[in-house]
Amino acid sequence: MPFGIDADRKPPRGPVLWALWVGALLVLVAAAGSIGGTLGPVSALAVVLDTLLRSGWPVGVFFIAAWGAGAWFGGGIVAPVRFSFGLALLLTVGAVLGMLGVLSTATAWGLVLIGAAGGVRELRGARGRPALRPPGGWMWVSLPGIALLLTAASSPPGVLWSSEYGGYDVLSYHLELPKEWLANGNTRPVLHNVYSFLPGWVESAYALLG
Numbered sequence: 001m002p003f004g005i006d007a008d009r010k011p012p013r014g015p016v017l018w019a020l021w022v023g024a025l026l027v028l029v030a031a032a033g034s035i036g037g038t039l040g041p042v043s044a045l046a047v048v049l050d051t052l053l054r055s056g057w058p059v060g061v062f063f064i065a066a067w068g069a070g071a072w073f074g075g076g077i078v079a080p081v082r083f084s085f086g087l088a089l090l091l092t093v094g095a096v097l098g099m100l101g102v103l104s105t106a107t108a109w110g111l112v113l114i115g116a117a118g119g120v121r122e123l124r125g126a127r128g129r130p131a132l133r134p135p136g137g138w139m140w141v142s143l144p145g146i147a148l149l150l151t152a153a154s155s156p157p158g159v160l161w162s163s164e165y166g167g168y169d170v171l172s173y174h175l176e177l178p179k180e181w182l183a184n185g186n187t188r189p190v191l192h193n194v195y196s197f198l199p200g201w202v203e204s205a206y207a208l209l210g
Contacts, residue, residue, distance in 0.1 A: 103208060
């Protein structure tokens, strides 16, 4: 498991390999951000990091909670599946809370803290002598995809695909619905937007992050 504790492992290996993993990720983000645009690799990396630090931290907190939620369900499941299960669980619970009209700042943080508690439980490790495990093989294989997703997530609507007609799909659906749901106090369908009648777990997650 890439996250977590191994009480029997020598301490230096985990931190060193994680430092290498992060370094490789930054290089790939710089490369991805400079493809097809006017920014060089260093400028592209700076823009992505600035955007993620200013606006992306709630997503990071939510992902940590998702990992923690998956950690509640035993150690017999491999790490990617546990994280995916935890993420699906939090998305589902958040969507249900929104449809019931009880999604608020308090319930959103409560959901996140319950998930994070599973991560704290995992990190306590065995016999109270934890050591950071190195990133698993799947984390290394996933590096290009993670770098590409981070770069795409830092791009303004309508920039990546001209077929979006100035970001129409994002601005009229993916981001507009969460804004209306937050104002309404629930994530129920609204009559003037047909997209709101579709299952929108990701859009509900945007409302939860809001």
